[in-house]
Amino acid sequence: MREILVTGGSGQVGRELARFAWPEGWRAHVLTRADLDLSDPAAIAAKVAERPWAAVVNAAAYTAVDKAEGDAAAAWRVNALAPAAFADACRAADVPLVQVSTDYVFDGSKSGAWEVDDPVGPLGVYGASKLGGELAVRTAHPRHAIIRTAWVVSAHGSNFVKTMLRVGAERPQLRVVADQHGSPTSAPDLAAALARVAIRMADDPAAPAGLFHFANAGPTTWHGFAGAIFEAAAARGGPSPALEAITTANYPTPARRPANSLLSTARIEAEYGIRPRPWREALDDILDELIGPTK
Structure with a gap:
């Protein structure tokens, strides 16, 4: 049995990696x-050295994007220093490292989908700390794959x-930002790619x-x-409130969000043959689990 060490077991992606149907002979050891x-x-180094992990x-x-604006030290410890420690330990053990990153490393100013080699320019602490983790991994360990994603659900x-x-079941009308663009990403689909x-x-x-970038296919706004x-x-008997389109300026937050989070998946398609399905298909699977099948 070949084992893969996985962190983030309490998060969306970590949970899906634990639920993933790993091929015969493979098993995920998922940590919270x-x-x-x-x-x-030191604890990270000891865990990586604990057994001969396959990856x-x-x-x-x-x-916590907004909380990070006032809690930079904590964000950098987890998002930058921990990846640096993993990269050091994985290099020493000659174990490949797959690091999850984010669209927030970009400033959102581009009109089309972001390519992997486009200039980065994070707008806040969260994006900067994730970029720090990327740089640490890239410089510390040659056998790495950094996979940026966005809008994970x-x-x-x-x-x-x-x-x-939840709020749609409580209110007859909701105001939702309509000038931030991106592609939703199914955590199960991302876990399968990872x-x-x-x-x-x-x-x-x-x-x-x-x-590399991974997000489900197709652009939209929030x-x-x-x-x-x-x-x-609504097709499953769930809520269906009225929606009002608003601008980012109408919904101020402590952290600035990229106006464009569209990610080009061209490289992961070319190098790994991973072709993300449309986000609407992935959404149907999530709603089937949360509400039930279409009535």
Whole structure:
């Protein structure tokens, strides 16, 4: 049995990596923060050295984007220093490292989809700390894959789909931002992509390394995404409130969000043959789990 060490077991992606149907002969050893102190480099090094892992997938992150603006030290410990410690330990053990990153490394000013080699320019602490983690991994360990993603949703944890369903059941009308663009990402789909990359890197020392993007296919806005959620939810007997489109300026937050989070998946398609499905298909699967099938 070949084992892959996975962090972030309490998060959306970590939970899906635990639920993923790993191929025969493979198993994920999924850790939560209770299992491993990500602020302790020595503990990280000891965990990586504990057994001959086939690969490490670091899906743990400090994701409280707004809170990070006043809690920079904590965000940097988890998002930058922990990946640095994993990269050091994985290099020493000659174990490939798959690191999850974010669209927030970009400033959102581009009109089209962001390519992996486009200039970065984070707008706040969260994005800067995640970029710090990227740089640490890139400079410390050649056998790495950094996979940026955006707008992650699932049937578990806290995310936009679950928030919309909850508030949509409580209120007859909702105001949703319509000038931020991106592609929703199913956590189960992302987990499958991470698993595929990790397995190939474990099997093939010459497997493609570097930066990749993964998000489900198709552009939308938060307002458009909310409309799709409620349309599909109503078909399942769920809530269907009226929606009002507003601008980012109408909904101020401590952290600035990228106006454009669209990610080009061209490289992960070309190098790993991973072709993300449309986000509406992925949304249907999530709603089937949360509400039930279409009535």
